[in-house]
Amino acid sequence: MDADSVASWMLNQIHKEACIxxxxxxxxxxxxxxxxxxxxxxxxxxVIGKAVLAAFRKLAPDTVVWVKPDRYWRxxxxxxxxxxxxxx
Numbered sequence: 001m002d003a004d005s006v007a008s009w010m011l012n013q014i015h016k017e018a019c020i021x022x023x024x025x026x027x028x029x030x031x032x033x034x035x036x037x038x039x040x041x042x043x044x045x046x047v048i049g050k051a052v053l054a055a056f057r058k059l060a061p062d063t064v065v066w067v068k069p070d071r072y073w074r075x076x077x078x079x080x081x082x083x084x085x086x087x088x
Contacts, residue, residue: 001034007055010073014064019074022048057084 006029013020026046029037038046056064056073065076065086080086 001032003037003049003051003055006034006037006052007059010052010056011059011064014060014073014075019067019072022071025052 006025009028010020010025013024025048026038029035029048030046035046037049037052039049041047063076064073065080066073066084067086069087074086076086
């Protein structure tokens with residue numbers, strides 16, 4: 001499992017479940033013993049590393065948005081503003 005395969009898994013999960021939470025990706029990587037693909041944020045929590053995020057962005061540059069308040073990705077809807085971030 002590498003960053004590209006994790007990104008593909010993430011996109012597949014969005015197709016199946018309509019969204020994927022950051023915590024679910026972190027759990028998936030911990031269970032797969034790939035904590036090297038995670039980083040620690042300023043609050044001391046494990047979050048998805050830059051290599052995985054970059055690979056994910058390449059797979060879905062315009063079709064997926066990040067909902068920051070709830071920390072999940074979902075497909076873009078017409079009401080979303082331009083850019084990668086969405087309000088909800």
